[in-house]
Amino acid sequence: MAIVAWEFYSGIGGLHLALQRSTIDGNVVRAFDWDQTACKVYSANHGPNVVQKTILPELVKLGTGVHPTRLLIENVAGFEFGIPNSRLRYYLLAKMAPLGFPTPTTSPSDGWIWRHIPGCDDSDWVDPRDSASPPSPISSAGSQSSVAKLRQFLDQDGAPIHVIPDRVLSKWGRLFDIVLPSSYTQLVERAGSILQTNEHLDTTCIFDEFLEAQANNNPSAMDILRPLGLRYFSPTELLRLFYFLRPASQDDFIWPEGLSAKTKYRLIGNSVNVFVVTELINFLYAEWA
Numbered sequence: 001m002a003i004v005a006w007e008f009y010s011g012i013g014g015l016h017l018a019l020q021r022s023t024i025d026g027n028v029v030r031a032f033d034w035d036q037t038a039c040k041v042y043s044a045n046h047g048p049n050v051v052q053k054t055i056l057p058e059l060v061k062l063g064t065g066v067h068p069t070r071l072l073i074e075n076v077a078g079f080e081f082g083i084p085n086s087r088l089r090y091y092l093l094a095k096m097a098p099l100g101f102p103t104p105t106t107s108p109s110d111g112w113i114w115r116h117i118p119g120c121d122d123s124d125w126v127d128p129r130d131s132a133s134p135p136s137p138i139s140s141a142g143s144q145s146s147v148a149k150l151r152q153f154l155d156q157d158g159a160p161i162h163v164i165p166d167r168v169l170s171k172w173g174r175l176f177d178i179v180l181p182s183s184y185t186q187l188v189e190r191a192g193s194i195l196q197t198n199e200h201l202d203t204t205c206i207f208d209e210f211l212e213a214q215a216n217n218n219p220s221a222m223d224i225l226r227p228l229g230l231r232y233f234s235p236t237e238l239l240r241l242f243y244f245l246r247p248a249s250q251d252d253f254i255w256p257e258g259l260s261a262k263t264k265y266r267l268i269g270n271s272v273n274v275f276v277v278t279e280l281i282n283f284l285y286a287e288w289a
Helices: 014-021 036-046 056-060 165-177 205-215 221-228 235-240 263-267 276-285
Strands: 003-006 026-033 049-055 070-079 089-095 177-179 193-196 230-234
Touching: 003 014, 014 026, 014 036, 014 276, 036 230, 036 263, 070 165, 070 276, 089 177, 089 276, 165 205, 205 221, 235 263
Parallel strands: 003 026, 026 049, 177 193
Antiparallel strands: 070 089, 193 230
16 A cells, blocks of 8 residues: 655655655655745646645644654754765654664664664765775665766756856855865865866865965956866756756756746755655665564
8 A cells, every 4th residue: 555645844845756766655645845935846846736835833733643654854964875965964764663673783872873774784884084094885775885976967068057256266265165076075175065177186276376366466366266167066966966866867857937046056955865865765664574
């Protein structure tokens, strides 16, 4: 029998899409979010009459008297998968007794946060930027594999380039995470990520030269940064990184007319990663001896 799911703080429908891609036969029948624009995007991709705009106090009044048998809750901080996405998330999974999860091979202490799916693999994922000798992260199947290169998530040549205005680069450029197409671990500073399309130049050296020229009031200081080929990620590239669009697939995503790029960035950035949630849904409904 198909499961019936409710999606709270549904955003642009990441959980809905993850359930569709999972091995579970189920449907999201109700979805709720306070953001009217997010609701419009949700409806454009998953049909009308599923999502409605509401706020938490109003949700309390929607109780049906039927208790859920499973819960999946997401928040920031937690564990990662083998995808180039460094915003840590926390996922809480729960089942109503007598349903349960597999017995762990180790005895975690109170407050333990798993950095892999228990029962699927015994190796924690470790951020290679926090280790002198980077380990390999875990793939969805539980085996060791390398993190996917950013290049496979990028638009093809000829796609619109999202140029960073000179005024933004001049004032905030050193505060960006600057990443390369062949990697996701080479950063300058910690803030929003931008892409350096020229991988042959040393980012730090170029920025040191730029800052020196800027301090000396050199009117051509910005010309020093141009060879780096810095740009924003496009909304479509971010949809791939969040797995709303799977790389090299024929997936489609619909934006209602009139949405600015800034709004698209905000909505995607507030979303879950569809790949991760798909794996968690499969785990949540796995049957254990």
